[in-house]
Amino acid sequence: MTETPTASPLFGTLAVIGPGLIGSSILRRAQRDGTIARELVACDIDPAVRQRVTELGIADRVEADPLRAAADADCVILCVPVGAIATVGAQILPVMKPGAILSEVGSTKQSIINAIAPALRPDIPFVPTHPMAGTEYSGPDAGFATLFDDRWCLLTPLEDTDPAATALVETMWHRLGARTRIMDPAHHDRVCAIVSHLPHLLAFTICGTADDLADETRSEVLDFAASGFRDFTRIAASDPVMWRDIFLNNREALLEMLARFMEDAQAMARAIRWGDEDFIVDRIERGRHIRRSLLENRQA
């Protein structure tokens, strides 16, 4: 399945709407390898972002108007915040060329699909994706060509999405460096709720809990954070608007996972209060077991 670097471009024109961390990384990789599209178009409503993209020279054309960017594209990737994806999608769908592909890179899937569904066209295949890559930085300067190397990109096509379009988007992600998996959208949301959204929610929350402590204790939290707290804050440094949108857009799955977690934490609290040693050891052993599985899986 390995393709030669001289593979011909998948698309004539690729439009990236929202060239932030993810979008600008797509552009950089596509420009570096030349195997994704013959023409790269970047579009952003923010003049400062357009100026920066122009200075970086990572697109052949920079547009202010999504309609102009989408009109002659063979593939449009919406890289705007989760909360704006359906709106921008509905705005550009009417002007897209028949047969062109619409894709997006949001971290949640079901709510985006539900919101954009009324605007979808039978002649425009819609291929939702979720590249599981990122850093704590954002904006066009934060991207880099190797961001997706060996990272997962999950694809959640709809039941009626043309399989050929899904295959084309999958090939694009392979060329961007990623491993891919196709998944049901609702299942995607549950998996991401437990592996990503709940850990982030807990990290943000414990930072707030620490911040509410008396001044003396709070300063010591910073001094002695190496003892575990620091690992939690590493993932708490992400973009607030992005995470607000993710939490609100994956509300159902996230609240279910949080409820399960809270039940388990309450059970642990009760075991500690009443000295139930076997229960406590059993819970810790399960943590170690999962840790070992991760090591065998080479993820840690």
Add this chain to the structure above:
Amino acid sequence: MTETPTASPLFGTLAVIGPGLIGSSILRRAQRDGTIARELVACDIDPAVRQRVTELGIADRVEADPLRAAADADCVILCVPVGAIATVGAQILPVMKPGAILSEVGSTKQSIINAIAPALRPDIPFVPTHPMAGTEYSGPDAGFATLFDDRWCLLTPLEDTDPAATALVETMWHRLGARTRIMDPAHHDRVCAIVSHLPHLLAFTICGTADDLADETRSEVLDFAASGFRDFTRIAASDPVMWRDIFLNNREALLEMLARFMEDAQAMARAIRWGDEDFIVDRIERGRHIRRSLLENRQA
């Protein structure tokens, strides 16, 4: 305050009871530098540990009986699990030399102090310490001479502990490589509850929550753990008996911090359910703020 490497030893004989990760690291550093004691004694009730310490050659004398190890020591450091510290301390106190120092390295302080209090002698200064260093490994082979370099060691002397003895133990920890701070025992327990014990409890719990999911989702948790879950499991790999003892011995402070955390998590859940965007963003901003403080503090 920097001392020359040729400083004369602080003690004639130092006895380490329980030469595991922490205890064997003390012995290794003391042996390497020669500035802590003229004679190093290791003591363990487990014949396999004694054999290994003998093979490693990190003590001048290896004893099976804590009474024999403690009888002629100028300083005894209890490096046994938190749940055994007061018991072993009460056992050896009657045979210790007048003026010798008793210390220990448990991760909680108030419950150890309460438990050992009836056995304390006015002529034996008791200096509880908590070296905040460790790895996920345990036993005499896990130790190394530089384990404490630039790590914190918190000292929680009692109100009537001889300040000269506290100063001597503090100097010992400087020579072991650590930074030190003196702290009230109850305050220590609250600080450690939020910076270390609560993060570990949450990490163990989320591993259990993930483990309870349907088989398909559980396998995907392992595949996609890089998205945040992995950072939580890094600290979930620690020794179950050690953590059981820590949780039970710091019960009050830990349950209070957990209760505060649960209230905060419930408030976040409610904000997500009702779409309170300002609340969510405020909580995330606080996480970022603490993260920035950590970076400025060079802890991250």
